[in-house]
Amino acid sequence: MDSNHQSNYKLNKTEKKFLRKQIKARHTLLRHEGIETVSYATQSLVVANGGLGNGVSRNQLLPVLETCGPVDALLMPPNKPYSFVSYKTAEESKKAYVTLNGKEIVDDLGQKIILYFNFVEKAQWKELGLQALPPGLMVVEEIISSEDEKMLLESINWTEDTGNQNVQKSLKHRRVKHFGYEFHYENNNVDRGKPLPGGLPDICDSILEKWLKEGHIKHKPDQLTVNQYEPGHGIPAHIDTHSAFEDEIVSLSLGSEVVMDFKHPDGITVPVMLPRRSLLVMTGESRYLWTHGITPRKFDTVQASKGHKSGIITSDVGDLTLSKRGIRTSFTFRKVRQTPCNCSYPLVCDSQMKATPPSFPESKREASQLEQEYVHRVYEEIAGHFSSTRHTPWPHVVEFLKALPRGSLVADVGCGNGKYLGINKELYMIGCDRSQSLVDICRERHFQAFVCDALAVPIRGGACDACVSIAVIHHFATAERRVAALQELVRLLRPGGKALVYVWAMEQEYNKKKSKYLRENRMSQGKEEEGSSDTPGPELLVEQVPDTGHKEPACQMPSISDFQEGGRNSREVTNSKLPVHTNRTSFHSQDVLVPWHLKGNPGKDKPAEPFGPGGSHDPSPVFHRFYHVFREGELEAACQTLSNVRVLRSYYDQGNWCVILEKV
Incomplete structure (x- = not known):
């Protein structure tokens, strides 16, 4: 075979490979997003791999598209690995289809991405509903000057602990210092009887007094947690413990902007932009009911227009781009609570849950409410960890x-x-x-x-x-x-x-044959390993638990504490409080609350690792699920x-x- 024939053969082979990938991209868009492509030229194209969801910003993509003619619109849906481009004429669109299909670009992280183009009659995507800030949430921009920001950042010495006036910890995904009171991650609370010497840093006094005078805060805090996040790091979604702190919690963002996600138990998620030198104020529902967290990633989806700085990230797909994160330091101020919390959200309040745990339901309505709170809501929260x-x-x-x-x-x-x-x-x-x-x-x-x-x-x-x-x-x-x-x-x-x-x-000992769960429990006696009962195990451990089909970690078997129940059956438990199980013990009651210790999801959209006391493994948020275990x-x-x-x-x-x- 001569060199010309070899060249033509390779070219044809390359074309076939590209065609297969283009067809695959088309089928993927249809199957997963409902985006229908057409075989004839139109003014609009869908760009597979060219989206905010896979690290392509508006500033990277637009110049490439403009090489084929003036772009009428570039629509980039949030968190999607594709975008839509419309040209003024079908000829310009056809030129882009021919010349840009298979084009390789490099994102800001240096990764190569190949773009695949297909014609569409119109751009289509799932719209985000009209959103508002969670009730009780406020973002105040430019709350301090750049000079004050510099002084605050320089006041935190990450290399040593001077005078033992604060507690410094190196957690897996961030560095943290506590002032006033140490926050104990093993129980997500503070020891009120053991304040740290020195109180809050002196540099904070004048700033807090100014915020009080201007009405941004109502109470002077006595506890400060300083977190430093590298790009790509975050913090799991959580609610600050009700019993630990008063209603008002404020967080000052320094060094870099970031998007914080707020999520309602019903599943509504609101991404909120926190600009550099802004103050986040959480009170009421936003503080007690909504979880807040920072997804670990190196880019955030933000508004492209310069006039929009803080608040909600809108669904205007013609005005979204990516913002590269920098090193962010947050100063979170809180006031330690001296009395139990009596908020209006008892189902998620640890003070009120301890006082009055959920009772066994006596009506269809109560049963539905219990399932909503202790089944449906929980599995929405733990879905990623569960799937892993x-x-x-x-x-x-x-x-x-x-x-x-x-x-x-x-x-x-x-x-x-x-x-x-x-x-x-x-x-x-x-x-x-x-x-x-x-x-x-x-x-x-x-x-x-x-x-x-x-x-x-x-x-x-x-x-x-x-x-x-x-x-x-x-x-x-x-x-x-x-x-x-x-x-x-x-x-x-x-x-x-x-x-x-x-x-x-x-x-669990049917016909004197222990379940693998109980056999494993006997083998593990005497071993105290933080979170071990909820840690996903190797494949050989999967059979050690009752199959959950779609619930429960691979090597956790739900069981309950005796709770002085005396082995009462479900009828006798009626009208009494539901017990909470202790991992790796036999059942003593049929209607129970089973804890799930949420861990980081090793999947594609991995959240931050759980956080804890001074080590690489931090105690995780705990959710409780309702179970009725069946007798023979x-x-x-x-x-x-x-x-x-x-x-x-x-x-x-x-x-x-x-x-x-x-x-x-």
């Missing part, structure tokens, strides 16, 4: 799915991160879950999934050949609601269709109350009671 722990499918569930006829339509009700949706490629599987975040993970994995409640699945009755419900029904707070969830599974089935149901078992025979008895159903098989599987039902 779900790896190995359970053999008996796999066996059930593999045995179904080819082409069967199967619904996984409570699919979580979808670990069972791809088990049998010969099935048509649909997943659904109450958690939007978990459903989003399913979609990222190319699975078909949607959000719904397990009591009302929007699938036509009799449409499914089979259903699976893995570790879901034990989250319903009353016997009536658990039976209703079983009935909904049966409704979905055609006559002759089968359902597999797993729930957590109360008995209880699941079968619930199934027998259903009409047109027979139990084909019931068995115990590593801490779960399981049944296979058939609709007759």
Whole structure:
């Protein structure tokens, strides 16, 4: 083969490779974003890989696009790895399609990115709803001068502790100093009886007095935490402990701007820009109910226009770009609370939760509220961490799915991160879950999934050949609601269709055979390891816990403390307070609150590592989930109350009671 033929062969091979990638990009946009491309030239193009979500800023992309003609509009949706460009004429758009397709650009981090272009009739994306700052939140710009900023930054000596007047710690993702009182990360509180000598730095006195006089704050703080963040670092979403501090919490941003995310329990997220030398003031709902945190990343999505500095990051996709983070130092001032908190948010208030833990629900409304607070809200918060722990499918569930006829339509009700949706490629599987975040993970994995409640699945009755419900029904707070969830599974089935149901078992030593969880517990006795019960373990440990299908860390088995209950059953627990379990002990009650210790997500959008006392591993935020653990025979008895159903098989599987039902 001569050199010319070799050159043509390589060129054709390169073209084919590029074409495959362009087609893949087109299919990905359609499948995940609903963006439909067209095969003819239009004035508008979608630019795959050219978005804020994968590190391409407006300033990088626009000059490249303008080489083909004047750009009429460049629309860059937040957190998306694509953008839309519109030219004044279709000829200019066609030129961009021909000359820029496959163009390689380098982002600000030095990473190479290849752009892929496709024609679209119109730009389309999911709009962010009109948002407002959380109630009680205020951002005051230019609260101090650049001279005061310099003095404050220079006043913090990160190399040594002078006079033991403050406490300095090197945490995994930031450096921190405490003044006035030390904040103890192991219990997220302060010791009121042990103030630090020296109080707050003298340089803060005049600044605080000025803020008081101008009305920015109402109380003079007596505790200061100084955090220093390198670019790419952040802090997990959290609520400052109610019992530790008074209502008003203020944070001064120095050195660099940053975007802080505020999230309501209902799932609403509001990104708030904190400019350099600005003061963030949190009171009321924004302080007590909304979590706040900083996502660890090196760029933030911000407004491109110079006039917009602080407040909400709007959904104006024609005015968004990326801002590179610098070293940021925050001065967070708080006043230590001397009396228990009596705020208006008892469900998330540690003072009021200790005084009056949630009671067992006595009505449908109370049951729904308990599930909303202690099931739905929690799994939205822990979805990323949970998904990182779900790896190995359970053999008996796999066996059930593999045995179904080819082409069967199967619904996984409570699919979580979808670990069972791809088990049998010969099935048509649909997943659904109450958690939007978990459903989003399913979609990222190319699975078909949607959000719904397990009591009302929007699938036509009799449409499914089979259903699976893995570790879901034990989250319903009353016997009536658990039976209703079983009935909904049966409704979905055609006559002759089968359902597999797993729930957590109360008995962990069934037939004198300990579950792997209890065997592991015996082996680990005497070992005190911070957070070990909630730390995702290696694959060989996955089988040590009751399968959660879509809940629970891989090597944590939920269990409860005795709590002086005397082994009371669920009927006797009615009207008493729900106990909180202690990890790695047997069950003594059926209706319990199970803690989840949130860890950093090792996935793509990894949050900051948990923070803690002076070490590389910090105690994590704790969320409590409601569970009703089933006694032997209880699941079968619930199934027998259903009409047109027979139990084909019931068995115990590593801490779960399981049944296979058939609709007759």
